[in-house]
Amino acid sequence: MxxxxxxxxxxxxxxxxxxxARLNLITGANGSxxxxxxxxxxxxxxxxxxxxxxxxxxxxxxxxxxxxxxxxxxxxxxxxxxxxxxxxxxxxxxxxxxxxxxxxxxxxxxxxxxxxxxxxxxxxxxxxxxxxxxxxxxxxxxxxxxxxxxxxxxxxxxxxxxxxxxxxxxxxxxxxxxxxxxxxxxxxxxxxxGWRFYDHFRTDAEAPARLPQLGTRTPVLSHDGHDLAAAWQTIREIGDRAALDAAVEDAFPGAQVEVDVRDGRFQLVFAQHGLLRPLSAAELSDGTLRYLLWIAALHTPRPPPLMVLNEPETSLHPDLLPALARLIAQAAQRGQVWVVSHASRLIAALEEHEDCHTVQLEKALGQTGVAGQGLLDRPAWHWPER
Known part of the structure; x- marks a missing residue:
């Protein structure tokens, strides 16, 4: 770590x-x-x-x-x-x-x-x-x-x-x-x-995650999420299936997510109470699809030594942010996690966890610093001389 x-x-x-620390939350105003x-x-x-x-x-x-x-x-x-x-x-x-x-x-x-x-x-x-x-x-x-x-x-x-x-x-x-x-x-x-970065998942109408894809065992979700269905099935077979289902239930009570496999092509289907048929990934809202992508990324059967999430709240409804914070906190038990965010509700939910280490950035004279950090608060550090 x-x-x-x-x-x-x-x-x-x-x-x-x-x-x-193990769970690091990086916050600050725009431009900080x-x-x-x-x-x-x-x-x-x-x-x-x-x-x-x-x-x-x-x-x-x-x-x-x-x-x-x-x-x-x-x-x-x-x-x-x-x-x-x-x-x-x-x-x-x-x-x-x-x-x-x-x-x-x-x-x-x-x-x-x-x-x-x-x-x-x-x-x-x-x-x-x-x-x-x-x-x-x-x-x-x-x-x-x-x-x-x-x-x-x-x-x-x-x-x-x-x-x-x-x-x-x-x-x-x-x-x-x-x-x-x-x-x-x-x-x-x-x-x-082994460090893993997730910056932006595509959820537009042509996003690969919405389309059936040839599937192979995928313990690590790709950075663009094109192998979502294969990653989901991999977690179900060799990962924590119960935690995967619990994460869906936490965010979407009564819903179930399955993987439809036809001729080697994998696609997620989303069943929800009140609907007569499950929805394909192509029919899901941007927020729902993006949240499923976060579930797959954070439940990887191969946790990295460091996972960095840049603005994971993008396209998510504010009501989903507490569940996302719980997902992130659980992932931090298996490896070090960074979260860069300015969403107040996600920040508040993450800070409820005692292991959360908040770093608030501020800028003065064009220079970024850690808010409230004095000389004695800085960790010991020496650069090698040329």
């Missing part, structure tokens, strides 16, 4: 360190930085997939995602006595992402490339990567250290160089992960690859 998340110089997240935090976490996950530089390119490149304000705010700027203004840069350009878990921590530092004649001269380069043990980085607990093209691994009290020519645009997760020589890298890479 992640205990600390740290972001430096990503959009409005100039300097953010926040503690985490919730989406930036979600996107930073997705960017961090891309390091294990080998796509962090490509992900930055999709956002417009490093100059587009970097903090746009001054390096430091003077006391006069904070009090509004002098205008906000920049000055000569004192530190190198750096986009930093990192986390600390219950056993390992990881940090990556991306910066501008060395000037060259390459046609890819705008690609950011990975300057530092470090994996350590414990809650925060110290010199004594570093396990894997990558500086530019060179990577070394700790062996006892000494270091062993494992690579001297790493490419600057790929993480060490894709270049030196090995079960023998670098087991920590391999272990952490697989954990990060």
């Amino acid at each position: 992640l205990r600390t998340l740290a972001i430096g110089n990503y959009r409005s997240l100039r300097e953010l360190e926040m503690p985490l 930085g919730k989406s930036n935090l979600y996107r930073a976490l997705r960017l961090l996950a891309e390091t294990a997939q080998g796509g962090v530089v490509r992900a930055l390119a999709r956002e417009g490149g490093l100059p587009s995602v970097l903090w746009a304000g001054p390096e430091q705010f003077s006391a006069g700027m904070r009090r509004g006595e002098v205008p906000v203004q920049g000055g000569p840069r004192q530190a190198p350009v750096a986009l930093r992402l990192g986390f600390a878990g219950e056993d390992f921590g990881y940090a990556i530092d991306l910066g501008l490339p060395v000037p060259s004649m390459s046609a890819f001269a705008l690609d950011p380069e990975i300057k530092r990567e470090v994996i350590w043990s414990g809650p925060f980085l110290r010199e004594a607990n570093a396990l894997v250290d990558r500086r530019g093209p060179m990577a070394r691994i700790r062996e006892g009290r000494a270091w062993r160089i494992v690579a001297e020519h790493l490419t600057p645009f790929e993480s060490l997760f894709t270049q030196i992960a090995d079960p023998v020589s670098a087991p920590e890298v391999l272990d952490l890479r697989e954990r990060i690859r």
Whole structure:
């Protein structure tokens, strides 16, 4: 489980360190930085997939995602006595992402490339990567250290160089992960690859979830929900069938959801008291279909180490939000869950659970921070130096 998340110089997240729990609720006013935090976490996950530089390119490149304000705010700027203004840069350009878990921590530092004649001269380069043990980085607990093209691994009290020519645009997760020589890298890479993000389920008239699909065993619902019926049937056969049915009853009393299989094609059907025939997925309202998608996602027989739900209240009737909160709280018993939301009823329902850790974001001078967080409230954190 992640205990600390740290972001430096990503959009409005100039300097953010926040503690985490098993169930995390991220709230805040529009424009406070919730989406930036979600996107930073997705960017961090891309390091294990080998796509962090490509992900930055999709956002417009490093100059587009970097903090746009001054390096430091003077006391006069904070009090509004002098205008906000920049000055000569004192530190190198750096986009930093990192986390600390219950056993390992990881940090990556991306910066501008060395000037060259390459046609890819705008690609950011990975300057530092470090994996350590414990809650925060110290010199004594570093396990894997990558500086530019060179990577070394700790062996006892000494270091062993494992690579001297790493490419600057790929993480060490894709270049030196090995079960023998670098087991920590391999272990952490697989954990990060197990993170699961749900951002938007299609429920329009042409949404794949509404149409019969060829079905195979599906322990993990896809991010777009096209395999909903197959995932539902998989849960019924190898997952918690009773919990699945209870979730339907909690949201839609008296209703039953079954999977209709014809010639290998799977489709959900929804039977409700008072109707003479069950409704197909194509006939369901957007809200009902979206809620069934959340039921399938949160009852996966293969719980991830981290599941992130971005605005799960979208298209749902407010009366369904307390039931959704119960679904999320149950999922948090099997793995760490993040919820990014601004729906007051969902927030209130989640906060009724004692394990819910609420992080309210606020923005001042263009910079996102945690409301009420003082210097002593921040978790211990140290970035690796270049």
